[in-house]
Amino acid sequence: MSEKKKLQIALYWGAACGGCDVAVLDTDAFILDVAALADIRLWPIAVDGKYADVEALADGELDAAFFNGAVRNSENEHIARLLRQKSKVLVAFGSCAHLGGIPGLANFVTRDDIFRTAYLDNPSIEPGNRTVPVPSTPVNGHVLEIPKFYQRVYALDAVVPVDYYLPGCPPAPNQVKAAILAIATGNLPPRGSVVGASDRAVCEDCKREKSEKKISRFYRPWEIIQDPTKCLLEQGIVCLGPATRSGCGVRCPDTGQGCRGCYGPLPGVVDQGAKVVSSLASVIDSRDPEEIERILDAIPDFTAIAYRFGLPASLLQRRIRA
Amino acid sequence: MQPCKIGVYVCQCGTNIAKVVDCEDVVAFAATLPHVVLSKTYKYMCSNPGQDMIVQDIQSHGLDRVVVAACSPRMHERTFRNALQVAGLNPYFFEMANIREHCSWVHEDHVAATEKAKALVRGAVFRVARHEALERKTVDMCPEVLVLGGGVSGLTAALDIAEAGYRVRLVERQGALGGNLARIDLTAPYLNAARDLLTERITRVTENERIDVLLHSRLVNLEGFIGNYRATVETRDADNPPRKTEFLVGNVIVATGYQEFDAGRITHYGYGKLPNVVTSFEFEQMLRQGRVQMDDGRLPRFVSIVHCVGSRSQEFHGYCSRVCCMTALKYAHEVRSAIPGCRVSDIYIDMHAFGKGHEDFYRRSSEVKTLFLMYRKGDRPVIRKAQPSDGCDMLIEVNEQLSGETIEIPSDLVVLMVGMEARSDAHEVARLVNISQDKEGWFIESHPKLDPVATTTDGIYIAGTCAAPKDIPDTVAQARASAARILAKVARGKIEVDAVYAEVDEARCSGCRICNDLCPYSAIEFDLEKKVSRVISAVCKACGACGSACPSGAIKARHFTDAQIFAQIEGVLR
Numbered sequence: 078m079s080e081k082k083k084l085q086i087a088l089y090w091g092a093a094c095g096g097c098d099v100a101v102l103d104t105d106a107f108i109l110d111v112a113a114l115a116d117i118r119l120w121p122i123a124v125d126g127k128y129a130d131v132e133a134l135a136d137g138e139l140d141a142a143f144f145n146g147a148v149r150n151s152e153n154e155h156i157a158r159l160l161r162q163k164s165k166v167l168v169a170f171g172s173c174a175h176l177g178g179i180p181g182l183a184n185f186v187t188r189d190d191i192f193r194t195a196y197l198d199n200p201s202i203e204p205g206n207r208t209v210p211v212p213s214t215p216v217n218g219h220v221l222e223i224p225k226f227y228q229r230v231y232a233l234d235a236v237v238p239v240d241y242y243l244p245g246c247p248p249a250p251n252q253v254k255a256a257i258l259a260i261a262t263g264n265l266p267p268r269g270s271v272v273g274a275s276d277r278a279v280c281e282d283c284k285r286e287k288s289e290k291k292i293s294r295f296y297r298p299w300e301i302i303q304d305p306t307k308c309l310l311e312q313g314i315v316c317l318g319p320a321t322r323s324g325c326g327v328r329c330p331d332t333g334q335g336c337r338g339c340y341g342p343l344p345g346v347v348d349q350g351a352k353v354v355s356s357l358a359s360v361i362d363s364r365d366p367e368e369i370e371r372i373l374d375a376i377p378d379f380t381a382i383a384y385r386f387g388l389p390a391s392l393l394q395r396r397i398r399a
Numbered sequence: 400m401q402p403c404k405i406g407v408y409v410c411q412c413g414t415n416i417a418k419v420v421d422c423e424d425v426v427a428f429a430a431t432l433p434h435v436v437l438s439k440t441y442k443y444m445c446s447n448p449g450q451d452m453i454v455q456d457i458q459s460h461g462l463d464r465v466v467v468a469a470c471s472p473r474m475h476e477r478t479f480r481n482a483l484q485v486a487g488l489n490p491y492f493f494e495m496a497n498i499r500e501h502c503s504w505v506h507e508d509h510v511a512a513t514e515k516a517k518a519l520v521r522g523a524v525f526r527v528a529r530h531e532a533l534e535r536k537t538v539d540m541c542p543e544v545l546v547l548g549g550g551v552s553g554l555t556a557a558l559d560i561a562e563a564g565y566r567v568r569l570v571e572r573q574g575a576l577g578g579n580l581a582r583i584d585l586t587a588p589y590l591n592a593a594r595d596l597l598t599e600r601i602t603r604v605t606e607n608e609r610i611d612v613l614l615h616s617r618l619v620n621l622e623g624f625i626g627n628y629r630a631t632v633e634t635r636d637a638d639n640p641p642r643k644t645e646f647l648v649g650n651v652i653v654a655t656g657y658q659e660f661d662a663g664r665i666t667h668y669g670y671g672k673l674p675n676v677v678t679s680f681e682f683e684q685m686l687r688q689g690r691v692q693m694d695d696g697r698l699p700r701f702v703s704i705v706h707c708v709g710s711r712s713q714e715f716h717g718y719c720s721r722v723c724c725m726t727a728l729k730y731a732h733e734v735r736s737a738i739p740g741c742r743v744s745d746i747y748i749d750m751h752a753f754g755k756g757h758e759d760f761y762r763r764s765s766e767v768k769t770l771f772l773m774y775r776k777g778d779r780p781v782i783r784k785a786q787p788s789d790g791c792d793m794l795i796e797v798n799e800q801l802s803g804e805t806i807e808i809p810s811d812l813v814v815l816m817v818g819m820e821a822r823s824d825a826h827e828v829a830r831l832v833n834i835s836q837d838k839e840g841w842f843i844e845s846h847p848k849l850d851p852v853a854t855t856t857d858g859i860y861i862a863g864t865c866a867a868p869k870d871i872p873d874t875v876a877q878a879r880a881s882a883a884r885i886l887a888k889v890a891r892g893k894i895e896v897d898a899v900y901a902e903v904d905e906a907r908c909s910g911c912r913i914c915n916d917l918c919p920y921s922a923i924e925f926d927l928e929k930k931v932s933r934v935i936s937a938v939c940k941a942c943g944a945c946g947s948a949c950p951s952g953a954i955k956a957r958h959f960t961d962a963q964i965f966a967q968i969e970g971v972l973r
Contacts, residue, residue, distance in 0.1 A: 177761065272819040278909035278951040289916040310911075319911035320950035347961065352950045356913045359948035 093146025100247035177389025246339035274324030525970030550578020552863030588760030625858030660709030710818030720818035786933035
């Protein structure tokens with residue numbers, strides 16, 4: 078195999094936890110095939126590539142760039158634009174790049190709220206040492222610069238056009254593998270597609286038995302002894318399975334945890350959180366407004382549960398198209 | 400979205416719209432919107448020349464979408480959809496912008512109202528561009544009819560349908576036909592015997608071979624939709640074990656009637672404690688037996704009749720029961736002819752004599768020396784046992800309104816005019832046939848003025864006192880109206896179902912079953928084999944409950960798709 082024909086790829090983490098990178102490594106021995114198949118030009122967690130090296134590439138020189146994490150600061154945005162420019166295919170990898178993800182929950186509050194909590198009011202901060210980061214600081218006649226922390230968290234496609242979305246927190250290793258192979262073989266679906274996921278909800282693949290739903294009380298998973306054969310939602314455990322794309326392998330419901338919704342909304346659905354709210358509200362077994370409120374109050378932080386992975390890409394944040 | 404040619408018509412509605420909204424300005428604005436090839440204003444778009452204008456423009460300008468900015472779609476959507484159809488266009492390529500009820504009628508600021516009208520027009524234009532051609536379906540109509548209730552209403556409806564040549568199943572809970580009317584002696588105001596009215600009906604019903612009378616029976620299940628209902632009726636008589644009968648019907652008439660107010664709920668009338676306080680129904684029983692007497696067999700010298708027992712009160716029923724005033728006058732007549740010299744007092748709030756011949760009957764009753772005493776709503780008379788020295792069994796204390804004095808009325812027999820109320824089992828019937836009840840428990844009609852016997856469920860009609868208190872002529876009129884409505888539909892053999900309904904995309908349904916229990920019309924079924932939910936389009940009324948609840952976007956409300964609604968919102972807000 079000549080050097081030239083090797084696939085040129087880059088992987089990057091924006092506002093992320095690192096789990097997506099671990100998911101790539103979770104492909105086990107396949108990662109060695111990737112190394113044989115491709116030149117990894119940037120992968121901060123595993124490979125010694127510098128931003129300057131990427132900046133030096135010709136436009137479109139990369140075959141594919143996998144961007145995980147949301148866009149939270151100016152560095153994330155800079156690399157997003159850089160990879161877009163240098164890569165033929167840009168993949169939003171994982172929930173954060175796809176929809177904003179867990180970091181996107183920060184959009185319920187402001188940057189000032191976050192700084193106050195993290196740098197000023199936090200009890201673990203030493204008194205007299207309460208410093209809030211600013212983008213540039215003069216030190217000994219020089220100026221130190223750090224990335225600018227944005228007011229809001231963005232999904233990748235709010236910053237640059239995205240070719241494919243590989244959902245999941247993190248994407249299931251078999252889906253990662255399939256996506257890399259698809260790029261290697263050029264066997265690609267139409268641009269803009271969500272890949273490595275089904276067009277049906279998690280319930281399609283969940284083996285639990287489903288019947289008509291009437292919920293009179295919600296439980297946290299530890300509050301009840303579950304029936305392992307029955308739909309979790311029918312047992313009063315909040316499960317986002319009905320509102321979430323399948324493709325994950327039903328990992329959470331299979332272990333008795335309600336689906337957390339990381340694979341995002343079904344095709345055509347503009348706002349996954351709104352769907353969660355309206356579907357759950359529809360199956361509450363009461364007509365008395367006060368009782369309904371009591372039942373729903375048993376769900377802690379309902380908005381954060383409904384929008385756990387998708388707040389920045391939701392109607393709440395003025396996004397109006399699926 | 401396909402490229403399209405939209406025509407926008409701004410109606411002036413005489414001056415209804417034009418006096419507040421600058422229609423010319425809206426027309427000029429509409430012309431600037433994407434895909435709009437023509438925009439016009441006219442004095443009355445709904446008039447024949449207005450509709451003709453649309454038809455001609457469709458044909459000569461090749462319009463394929465039409466927006467009319469006028470009144471509420473509830474008023475004229477059908478009118479303009481028909482115009483599109485006449486012009487050869489699918490009627491669903493139409494959208495109305497309501498610039499009358501939602502704009503000119505509720506605003507005074509002309510500039511702001513005109514801007515709002517423009518926004519509504521833009522929303523309609525954006526929406527109509529995303530409309531899809533929809534086809535209406537037809538389904539077969541089973542000509543047989545189920546009638547619930549064997550009172551005068553059910554009997555009359557059954558006869559009209561059977562005599563038109565169709566089979567009727569008449570289901571009655573009791574062991575005999577006749578309903579509440581069978582408990583009545585004479586009817587007001589012409590004093591015909593209820594027995595005569597009923598006997599004629601009952602004889603004809605029992606002799607009619609097209610009518611199956613099921614006594615001691617009740618409906619226990621109803622599935623399906625207009626033209627195609629499968630009913631299960633359970634019969635329980637004393638001699639046989641309960642048995643179930645199943646049959647197909649196309650339509651159902653609910654004529655389950657009323658029950659009387661429980662007079663014991665008003666404690667200070669002493670009903671149940673004072674032996675000579677009786678309800679109007681108990682008094683009817685005395686009249687039918689020809690023995691108006693006190694509990695010890697003596698003839699009463701003083702009879703008092705108390706109106707509005709349970710009716711027109713804040714604690715019980717706020718409404719008027721409509722028949723009691725005339726019935727009370729009838730009692731005065733009957734008491735006088737049964738016991739000459741007996742003194743009758745009529746204690747009322749207002750005398751309601753609105754029916755044909757009623758005012759005349761009231762005048763004649765006033766002339767026969769009945770003592771009329773008016774009490775104030777909320778200030779009920781008090782009935783108590785009299786002392787031996789009073790020379791009567793009871794005394795009724797009334798704060799009489801016309802004289803302004805507190806008067807004690809001697810009474811040997813007190814008749815309480817108990818009002819009508821919804822039957823205590825009405826909610827079961829409502830659930831079975833899928834109709835709604837108002838806050839008093841009466842069944843709700845499709846439209847209180849224009850569609851009084853239809854309900855919001857196609858193929859289910861209501862007649863008589865199950866919908867509200869009414870007298871015999873009104874009850875019979877409703878029974879015959881519902882029979883006529885059904886016969887008109889049966890005559891066409893097939894029925895057209897609206898093209899607007901919810902649809903499950905089976906390729907997208909995960910079988911989560913969130914929607915299964917939501918449909919108020921029971922239009923959703925679950926396919927256990929394919930594990931997908933399905934909407935029976937003929938039953939669906941397009942309320943949208945399932946579509947908004949469907950967490951995976953697999954249910955599409957036709958004509959109310961997300962894309963259409965978002966486009967409209969975008970148009971209004973831009």
